[in-house]
Amino acid sequence: MLQFDPVQLPEGTAALRQEVRDFLAANADRTSAPNSDFSSGHDAEFSARLGERGWIGMTWPKAYGGAERSFFERYVVTEELLAAGAPVSAHWIADRQSGPLLLGSGSEDQCARYLPAIVQGRSFFSIGMSEPGTGSDLASVRTAAKRVAGGWRVNGTKLWTTDAHRNHYMIALVRTAPADGNRHAGLSQLIIDLAAPGVTIRPIRNMAGGEDFNEVVFDDVFVADADVVGEPGNGWSQVTSELGYERSGPERFLSAFRVYVEFVRLVGADPERFEAAAVGRIAAHLMTLRRMSMSVAGMLENGKAPNVEAALVKELGNNFEKLLPEIARTAAPLGGDQERFRRTYAETLLLSPSFTLRGGTREILRGVIARGLGLR
Amino acid sequence: MDQVLADAAERIFRDQCTKTTLDAAEDGEFPERLWQLLCENGFQLMAMPDSGAELADLFAVLRVAGRFAVPLPLAEALLANRWLGEEFGGGETNALNTVGLMAENGSSRWLGVPWGRAARRIVGVADDGGVFAGTPVAVNEAVNLAGEPRDQVEVQDVRPLPYAEPAPALLALARVAQSAGALERVLELGIGYAQEREQFGRPIARFQAVQHLLAMVAAEVAAAGRASDAAVAAIGSERFTLEVAAAKSRVGESVGLVAEAVHQVHGAMGFTYEHQLHHFTRRLWAWRDECGSEAHWQALLGRRLCALGADQVWDFLATSS
Numbered sequence: 229m230l231q232f233d234p235v236q237l238p239e240g241t242a243a244l245r246q247e248v249r250d251f252l253a254a255n256a257d258r259t260s261a262p263n264s265d266f267s268s269g270h271d272a273e274f275s276a277r278l279g280e281r282g283w284i285g286m287t288w289p290k291a292y293g294g295a296e297r298s299f300f301e302r303y304v305v306t307e308e309l310l311a312a313g314a315p316v317s318a319h320w321i322a323d324r325q326s327g328p329l330l331l332g333s334g335s336e337d338q339c340a341r342y343l344p345a346i347v348q349g350r351s352f353f354s355i356g357m358s359e360p361g362t363g364s365d366l367a368s369v370r371t372a373a374k375r376v377a378g379g380w381r382v383n384g385t386k387l388w389t390t391d392a393h394r395n396h397y398m399i400a401l402v403r404t405a406p407a408d409g410n411r412h413a414g415l416s417q418l419i420i421d422l423a424a425p426g427v428t429i430r431p432i433r434n435m436a437g438g439e440d441f442n443e444v445v446f447d448d449v450f451v452a453d454a455d456v457v458g459e460p461g462n463g464w465s466q467v468t469s470e471l472g473y474e475r476s477g478p479e480r481f482l483s484a485f486r487v488y489v490e491f492v493r494l495v496g497a498d499p500e501r502f503e504a505a506a507v508g509r510i511a512a513h514l515m516t517l518r519r520m521s522m523s524v525a526g527m528l529e530n531g532k533a534p535n536v537e538a539a540l541v542k543e544l545g546n547n548f549e550k551l552l553p554e555i556a557r558t559a560a561p562l563g564g565d566q567e568r569f570r571r572t573y574a575e576t577l578l579l580s581p582s583f584t585l586r587g588g589t590r591e592i593l594r595g596v597i598a599r600g601l602g603l604r
Numbered sequence: 605m606d607q608v609l610a611d612a613a614e615r616i617f618r619d620q621c622t623k624t625t626l627d628a629a630e631d632g633e634f635p636e637r638l639w640q641l642l643c644e645n646g647f648q649l650m651a652m653p654d655s656g657a658e659l660a661d662l663f664a665v666l667r668v669a670g671r672f673a674v675p676l677p678l679a680e681a682l683l684a685n686r687w688l689g690e691e692f693g694g695g696e697t698n699a700l701n702t703v704g705l706m707a708e709n710g711s712s713r714w715l716g717v718p719w720g721r722a723a724r725r726i727v728g729v730a731d732d733g734g735v736f737a738g739t740p741v742a743v744n745e746a747v748n749l750a751g752e753p754r755d756q757v758e759v760q761d762v763r764p765l766p767y768a769e770p771a772p773a774l775l776a777l778a779r780v781a782q783s784a785g786a787l788e789r790v791l792e793l794g795i796g797y798a799q800e801r802e803q804f805g806r807p808i809a810r811f812q813a814v815q816h817l818l819a820m821v822a823a824e825v826a827a828a829g830r831a832s833d834a835a836v837a838a839i840g841s842e843r844f845t846l847e848v849a850a851a852k853s854r855v856g857e858s859v860g861l862v863a864e865a866v867h868q869v870h871g872a873m874g875f876t877y878e879h880q881l882h883h884f885t886r887r888l889w890a891w892r893d894e895c896g897s898e899a900h901w902q903a904l905l906g907r908r909l910c911a912l913g914a915d916q917v918w919d920f921l922a923t924s925s
């Protein structure tokens with residue numbers, strides 16, 4: 229049976245929470261996004277201001293500019309930013325998984341070169357996993373790196389790379405040796421400078437009209453040995469160890485949160501019974517999801533690798549992110565000031581197909597959970 | 605939480621709550637031996653103020669009881685003794701006391717009384733949460749959709765009890781904890797059956813469609829368990845009633861999904877009376893409507909949030925842990 233132990237936020241987090249709220253209020257001009265999707269607001273200046281406050285790379289060693297704070301403190305900061313609809317996309321991936329990956333598997337030299345700028349909110353990373361022929365079946369990547377003097381030459385295409393056209397680096401999963409019967413062998417993670425010669429980035433317009441993800445083509449791009457993360461060939465185990473971080477955070481159930489806020493505003497202080505029930509139903513989901521997500525933060529804090537638990541939280545959270553706009557829509561009254569609600573609802577609905585795809589599809593997550601249950 | 609109590613209860617339930625006992629109880633036979641065993645171990649007193657146990661322990665025991673579909677009104681018996689207190693004969697003998705709802709305030713007709721037919725004293729809960737003691741004089745037998753007795757009882761000697769606890773929320777929390785336990789058992793039954801039943805030359809657990817159903821079930825069961833724990837942890841806090849409201853809603857939503865999916869996994873076998881699955885799924889279906897349906901509690905929670913206002917909703921959510 230999977231266990232989600234309660235966690236108590238440590239003392240001091242209430243003060244931190246208030247600091248973040250004050251900061252958000254002072255930066256209200258930049259935080260008025262009508263949705264709380266973590267990947268739809270890219271604002272380098274906002275990220276730099278967060279960096280100044282010490283709210284990026286919070287858990288990392290002081291030697292690299294971090295603050296050595298707990299996962300719970302990071303949790304508080306990230307959930308406050310998301311709930312407010314703040315534009316966090318620029319630094320999000322670097323803070324959530326590229327940095328922790330470098331700390332866990334990278335060299336000291338890599339940490340020293342990359343982490344301080346990430347912490348300052350001035351260096352942004354993208355995830356280079358998917359390709360035209362590679363989606364859920366990640367081990368099938370074809371982008372390949374060939375050995376040359378002092379490093380590697382990379383050729384191939386990455387696809388759906390969020391913010392590649394605005395970020396500085398990609399950590400790409402590439403094949404550095406033939407599979408030879410074991411398809412998980414021979415894969416490596418490389419840090420690729422997105423401004424390097426031979427990199428071509430083409431934004432892809434999504435169905436909501438935004439241009440956030442990209443096609444990234446590598447044509448003989450040189451990557452120095454010093455930018456291979458961990459041992460060459462160790463890419464698969466590294467990439468799977470990122471998943472606990474990637475899958476369980478508040479961004480996995482808060483993407484539609486602003487719809488809820490506007491729904492409550494629309495129904496007003498004295499709702500009909502069915503409107504009140506819709507408000508309460510959504511709250512009940514949120515309270516439980518948040519607790520489960522914090523339980524996983526607790527496991528990460530204790531150095532565990534809660535991959536199954538994280539998959540379970542993402543599965544529940546993503547389904548809920550799709551359910552929330554539907555509950556609100558079907559219970560929304562006709563009258564009142566509809567403008568804000570309709571706008572937020574429409575934006576979120578158009579983004580919602582991505583919720584159960586990005587970061588591992590619902591079907592893949594159910595497979596992970598099923599394995600955890602001993603069914604496969 | 606007192607793990608020793610929960611473990612002791614589990615041993616008794618595991619021994620006693622066989623399919624035969626469950627069937628007999630559904631045929632109207634009070635599980636006397638099980639009740640006496642529990643009394644010999646002092647469980648009937650555990651919710652009384654000076655029992656030494658915490659109120660949270662009661663809900664831990666009820667969660668275990670849910671795992672075994674214990675065919676007793678355990679929550680009501682123990683809460684009745686708590687509310688009656690020594691003064692009104694709570695826990696005085698091993699006789700069963702129970703809790704029902706007043707048809708309307710001040711009425712002597714009490715409804716939905718679990719095992720009212722076997723009770724010596726009954727506590728009636730009024731609309732406003734006030735609790736009263738009464739002695740049964742006439743019983744109209746009725747059952748819920750799990751076949752658990754939910755009688756209509758005429759009472760006399762109605763007297764107010766000096767208790768200021770949120771009785772409706774505590775009763776709802778009892779159903780939450782029982783359901784969380786029953787859901788865990790239903791998941792286990794689903795996994796077990798999928799691993800053992802073979803079709804097309806292999807266990808049906810090998811089929812992705814079955815794996816995905818059970819993965820979804822596991823997620824719902826985990827959510828229900830976490831929601832239940834959170835409400836139990838809120839006992840005595842200002843937000844207790846609101847936490848129960850959230851839990852009753854969240855658990856109730858899991859029930860529908862889980863029961864549907866695990867029946868699907870069991871095929872026709874799970875549709876037989878002979879199989880034990882229905883003792884759990886029917887209870888779950890009954891319990892989600894007892895002590896306030898999801899909609900009832902959602903509206904209560906929702907009203908509070910609407911009164912706080914849109915820009916305070918996040919603060920409310922973020923100050924629960």
Ligand SMILES: Cc1cc2nc3c(=O)[nH]c(=O)nc-3n(C[C@H](O)[C@H](O)[C@H](O)COP(=O)(O)OP(=O)(O)OC[C@H]3O[C@@H](n4cnc5c(N)ncnc54)[C@H](O)[C@@H]3O)c2cc1C
Pocket residue numbers: 354355356357358359362363364365387388389390391441582585586587588589590591592
């Ligand atoms: C908004 C957005 C941003 C993204 N950003 C990035 C990024 O920055 N970097 C990056 O690398 N990738 C990114 N992705 C890609 C994302 O990781 C993939 O979409 C995801 O892994 C699924 O791959 P796919 O889209 O090719 O679908 P496919 O894998 O082709 O799947 C299509 C359908 O088939 C199902 N399916 C596939 N295999 C199985 C199986 N074994 N069993 C059952 N069902 C199966 C899937 O669940 C899905 O329903 C992003 C995607 C989106 C939508």
